[in-house]
Amino acid sequence: MIGLAAAESGLGAYLKDRRSRLDAAALGFSTSRRRTTGLRREEVAGRANISVTWYTWLEQGRGGAPSAEVLNRIARALMLTDMEREHLFLLGLGRPPEVRYRAADGVSPRLQRLLDALEFSPAIIKTATWDVLAWNRAAAAVLTDYGALPPGQRNILRLMFGQSRVRAAQHDWESVARFVVGAFRADAARAGAMSEVSQLVDELCQISPEFTALWRENEVGAHGGGTKRLRHPTLGVIELEYSSFVVEERSDLGMIVYNPVSPADTALIRDLMKMKLPAS
Incomplete structure (x- = not known):
């Protein structure tokens, strides 16, 4: 129970919060008979191209640590910013993601x-x-x-x-x-x-x-x-x-x-x- 409680307050809680903030209709999902805001677990899993069971386990603190590839897929599925993606990695793997260089062409x-x-x-x-x-x-x-x-x-x-x-x-x-x-x-x-x-x-x-x-x-x-x-x-x-x-x-x-x-x-x-x- 201690491990589950820790996951619920860390990675699991963060995943739930992020998916609850997404606009299901804007992403092409039906909103009829939807009792909660945001995406369902199976919708996030589908967008991330991972199994519903595996995603559910991550939110429940089961199944061990996810791979960097899985976290990258989830980050894209949840449309996380670079800072949010880094936080996801820190919660899931205890380290930031590998650096991805992107060229810049101007400033704000x-x-x-x-x-x-x-x-x-x-x-x-x-x-x-x-x-x-x-x-x-x-x-x-x-x-x-x-x-x-x-x-x-x-x-x-x-x-x-x-x-x-x-x-x-x-x-x-x-x-x-x-x-x-x-x-x-x-x-x-x-x-x-x-x-x-x-x-x-x-x-x-x-x-x-x-x-x-x-x-x-x-x-x-x-x-x-x-x-x-x-x-x-x-x-x-x-x-x-x-x-x-x-x-x-x-x-x-x-x-x-x-x-x-x-x-x-x-x-x-x-x-x-x-x-x-x-x-x-």
Whole structure:
């Protein structure tokens, strides 16, 4: 009875709650003589392509732990969000599901407004493969004018290893390059995107011996925070503190905010944006 009670308050209760929230009519099921809201057990089992008995046992805490495949089928049947699917796995298997990388092609208006609110702090949103999806005016002025690049070229590693202008702007290019490669490797692996970055890695190995050497070192790193110094060809050195954040409900997206270290650095960025000089 203890095991059943635990299941009823965990996985079983969660499954019951999720199926009770689905609209049977919208999913093509008859609602006549239906005494409860949501889907019946047999309807969920049919949508998940598993036996009614097995699904019933899961709700009753019987039959042992389900497989990851069964939980994935149930998650699709119940139309769970990514966060709800993760919770289902934690209840059923005691661990999150394996990472499934999905490419992103933009950000919400809310996130863009957040970036734009940072007037003199360059800020970007990047993917796990380090493609820049969104940026503010300060980032376009101080870092790179991403809007002037084709979408496929808005990649931080392509810029770091393929653009002499970006390389020259780094105060200590070798140190920055090593850090970028290690953090990129860690982000791609964490997001399950190593196969997606293979073509990019091959391309960079062909154009940059430095990247090839760093990639072969197999070092990993974290992109948490620190200080960055950039050389602008006209205004001189700009010093920035940077912090990295995971975007809410999208662990594959990261926001990086660069804050001027001093009022003098803020003034340099303000002047740069007013003058509309080429990005440094």
